[in-house]
Amino acid sequence: MTRVSFLDWTFDADIDATREAYRGVDQCAPEECGCDYCKNWVLARGSMYPASILEFLRDVGIEHPCEAETWEAGPAKSGGRNYAGWLHFIGKITAGPEPRDSHASPNNPYVDVGDGFNVWFWHGAHLPLDRLKGHDLVQVEFYTVLPWLLDTPEPP
Numbered sequence: 284m285t286r287v288s289f290l291d292w293t294f295d296a297d298i299d300a301t302r303e304a305y306r307g308v309d310q311c312a313p314e315e316c317g318c319d320y321c322k323n324w325v326l327a328r329g330s331m332y333p334a335s336i337l338e339f340l341r342d343v344g345i346e347h348p349c350e351a352e353t354w355e356a357g358p359a360k361s362g363g364r365n366y367a368g369w370l371h372f373i374g375k376i377t378a379g380p381e382p383r384d385s386h387a388s389p390n391n392p393y394v395d396v397g398d399g400f401n402v403w404f405w406h407g408a409h410l411p412l413d414r415l416k417g418h419d420l421v422q423v424e425f426y427t428v429l430p431w432l433l434d435t436p437e438p439p
């Protein structure tokens with residue numbers, strides 16, 4: 284395990300095991316779903332994650348984000364669509380803000396890391412990829428606003 288700190292949290296991360304678990308995976312939750320909202324996520328993925336998040340994910344063994352769950356939550360006031368989701372790495376949270384509510388609640392201690400991308404961390408795992416099952420997992424939760432990039436008309 285390697286000690287990794289990010290924002291107000293500290294983790295013990297099994298970097299090699301996480302890298303191995305994600306190796307060759309190209310079907311993440313939005314690819315598996317395939318609805319228009321998820322197709323839009325896939326189109327936005329390459330530009331939606333702030334550099335600080337990509338750096339943190341690489342630090343814990345995730346070379347390319349592969350989400351375990353994503354969902355769309357309606358139009359955003361500022362334009363675009365509200366989205367949320369999460370992904371996992373192998374390890375444990377050793378210090379940091381505790382959740383105040385169930386895992387996906389907006390009452391939880393999300394931190395805006397820039398560009399409206401909000402993140403927090405939770406002990407445990409909902410719907411992990413099969414390759415990650417059986418390990419202690421940290422759930423990286425986020426919500427953000429994404430532009431509508433599909434050629435199909437944006438839903439109301």
Ligand SMILES: [Zn+2]
Nearest residue numbers: 316317318321
């Ligand atoms: Zn979908």
